[in-house]
Amino acid sequence: xxxxxxxxxxxxxxxxxxxxxxxxxxxxxxxxxxxxxxxxxxxxxxxxxxxxxxxxxxxxxxxxxxxxxxxxxxxxxxxxxxxxxxxxxxxxxxxxxxxxxxxxxxxxxxxxxxxxxxxxxxxxxxxxxxxxxxxxxxxxxxxxxxxxxxxxxxxxxxxxxxxxxxxxxxxxxxxxxxxxxxxxxxxxxxxxxxxxxxxxxxxxxxxxxxxxxxxxxxxxxxxxxxxxxxxxxxxxxxxxxxxxxxxxxxxxxxxxxxxxxxxxxxxxxxxxxxxxxxxxxxxxxxxxxxxxxxxxxxxxxxxxxxxxxxxxxxxxxxxxxxxxxxxxxxxxxxxxxxxxxxxxxxxxxxxxxxxxxxxxxxxxxxxxxxxxxxxxxxxxxxxxxxxxxxxxxxxxxxxxxxxxxxxxxxxxxxxxxxxxxxxxxxxxxxxxxxxxxxxxxxxxxxxxxxxxxxxxxxxxxxxxxxxxxxxxxxxxxxxx
Amino acid sequence: xxxxxxxxxxxxxxxxxxxxxxxxxxxxxxxxxxxxxxxxxxxxxxxxxxxxxxxxxxxxxxxxxxxxxxxxxxxxxxxxxxxxxxxxxxxxxxxxxxxxxxxxxxxxxxxxxxxxxxxxxxxxxxxxxxxxxxxxxxxxxxxxxxxxxxxxxxxxxxxxxxxxxxxxxxxxxxxxxxxxxxxxxxxxxxxxxxxxxxxxxxxxxxxxxxxxxxxxxxx
Numbered sequence: 001x002x003x004x005x006x007x008x009x010x011x012x013x014x015x016x017x018x019x020x021x022x023x024x025x026x027x028x029x030x031x032x033x034x035x036x037x038x039x040x041x042x043x044x045x046x047x048x049x050x051x052x053x054x055x056x057x058x059x060x061x062x063x064x065x066x067x068x069x070x071x072x073x074x075x076x077x078x079x080x081x082x083x084x085x086x087x088x089x090x091x092x093x094x095x096x097x098x099x100x101x102x103x104x105x106x107x108x109x110x111x112x113x114x115x116x117x118x119x120x121x122x123x124x125x126x127x128x129x130x131x132x133x134x135x136x137x138x139x140x141x142x143x144x145x146x147x148x149x150x151x152x153x154x155x156x157x158x159x160x161x162x163x164x165x166x167x168x169x170x171x172x173x174x175x176x177x178x179x180x181x182x183x184x185x186x187x188x189x190x191x192x193x194x195x196x197x198x199x200x201x202x203x204x205x206x207x208x209x210x211x212x213x214x215x216x217x218x219x220x221x222x223x224x225x226x227x228x229x230x231x232x233x234x235x236x237x238x239x240x241x242x243x244x245x246x247x248x249x250x251x252x253x254x255x256x257x258x259x260x261x262x263x264x265x266x267x268x269x270x271x272x273x274x275x276x277x278x279x280x281x282x283x284x285x286x287x288x289x290x291x292x293x294x295x296x297x298x299x300x301x302x303x304x305x306x307x308x309x310x311x312x313x314x315x316x317x318x319x320x321x322x323x324x325x326x327x328x329x330x331x332x333x334x335x336x337x338x339x340x341x342x343x344x345x346x347x348x349x350x351x352x353x354x355x356x357x358x359x360x361x362x363x364x365x366x367x368x369x370x371x372x373x374x375x376x377x378x379x380x381x382x383x384x385x386x387x388x389x390x391x392x393x394x395x396x397x398x399x400x401x402x403x404x405x406x407x408x409x410x411x412x413x414x415x416x417x418x419x420x421x422x423x424x425x426x427x428x429x430x431x432x433x434x435x436x437x438x439x440x441x442x443x444x445x446x447x448x449x450x451x452x453x454x455x456x457x458x459x460x461x462x463x464x465x466x467x468x469x470x471x472x473x474x475x476x477x478x479x480x
Numbered sequence: 481x482x483x484x485x486x487x488x489x490x491x492x493x494x495x496x497x498x499x500x501x502x503x504x505x506x507x508x509x510x511x512x513x514x515x516x517x518x519x520x521x522x523x524x525x526x527x528x529x530x531x532x533x534x535x536x537x538x539x540x541x542x543x544x545x546x547x548x549x550x551x552x553x554x555x556x557x558x559x560x561x562x563x564x565x566x567x568x569x570x571x572x573x574x575x576x577x578x579x580x581x582x583x584x585x586x587x588x589x590x591x592x593x594x595x596x597x598x599x600x601x602x603x604x605x606x607x608x609x610x611x612x613x614x615x616x617x618x619x620x621x622x623x624x625x626x627x628x629x630x631x632x633x634x635x636x637x638x639x640x641x642x643x644x645x646x647x648x649x650x651x652x653x654x655x656x657x658x659x660x661x662x663x664x665x666x667x668x669x670x671x672x673x674x675x676x677x678x679x680x681x682x683x684x685x686x687x688x689x690x691x692x693x694x695x696x697x698x699x
Contacts, residue, residue, distance in 0.1 A: 173654065
């Protein structure tokens, strides 16, 4: 094959990161950042059409991660467009300096590289290294404002994230130890495809312990309760484009890695069933986050807790397993990524207009900034799971598949969803409607990324194209 | 019967757990750093022994990293930083030393019970190593939660990481061990020392994390 899309998906961000780190001009680097993200997205898309490389010891592209790669690179691209505008404003108000911006752009591309590497990797060791790299780059970006709060958030994220990845490494070592007697020493015992092929012969007790460590380790990165403490702070104190990328992408990537190990355990008949663990953590996350939503006074924290809630739903759906629940989980994850990043695009512009993130200091947004205000309303309606938007369909599928199989589990699930909806609308009401409060300067943001995402979510809610449904069904079967 | 190779590996890994316990009750930063240097030194010996026992020359690289970077460079740098910051005073521990040690013993017992049971059929060398490694990891976690000072939390994290390196070298023929230990060293060196402590100091005149806990963005 003359054109290798996987290499492109990895090489473009890596090269761009190097270039952006050395190029001085702010305007040029902003355009370069967008161009690199666009090229990566095009390369990822071509994976759909031009076939994919055969799985090797390091690289694997199958139906499952193809979806993730395309989603990641797409949101990476739209966020780079949004951040070009956003950062221009931050530069004007003096919150960031040109040197910090250069650093930001280089880190952004490095993060894209790390996430893509984690997604295409067939080697559980490389996967771990990639997640570590992604954690490091986001820690640096969360602390970029260097205010008291930003540093606290970054430190907390760094400590919890490091402990998480340390536990994940221990789990990875245990998987290797389980594989070594069967597959033999060396590289092959860390290759995921080989592991799955021999899964039935691996020592089940070791796999069980390994999965507990992996669940705790990567679960920290997914933001599952009780390992979520870093997430609201990191979302609230970092630059908003990073909040969008964290919620929309990094949580997904960590969940994807967890899913790979779940598939490994599911292939061993004597190992413990990973489903109930994920169902439990998912439900706890959902309920906890739904109640916490009521107490939020900071707009970015509000939506950070909403991300915990939705990752809980996704983990729950994948924990249930089976074709329908897996399909619903995949769809929900995709829709949540698109919607939540659109909301953060709106929130970023709102915070810049109002000069604050306090909900108490915003109000009547639909009057003062109609486009922005109604964009936020649409986003919240979508994230709350109301018809006809995409999240309604996925939540409906999750709930109905739960009713069909475990009716008792559906009670806390529906309860959590309803409590969350109530909190979101309570807050939305005070932000978007009523007396205008706070500054009312016109927003300078670009609305294209936000409405592009929302349009996709709306389209998916009304009509899912046949090939996409077939693709997702195929992946759902793969997940078992 | 156990061979001499096994006994020495056992001895070194056991010593690492012992030094982890010593870390738990140090209440002065200087002493803490010295004990950490000892921790890294024991790790270097243990890894070097594994390299010899498994006939895996690449592990000598990991041992060298442990020796030069963790046992010498990091403690010296941190030592200097403590002097510059003027924080060579006592560490307050959240839980007292007695309960901490008891908790530590409980964690070691837990890791023995878990690891020895699930690895019943594995190679005895790897098996014991893994049980000790998990103990070191858990003791490092314990240290991180019982300390408030940023420097001692970092030392806790580094001792935890030493436990991971022990586990990785104990797993026979595991690839990427050297790469992983390099990645960890970069993580520690780059972030912790270079950026965070420096800026925490710059902004708040303290590295006591309690001072960082003041504001959480909502009243």
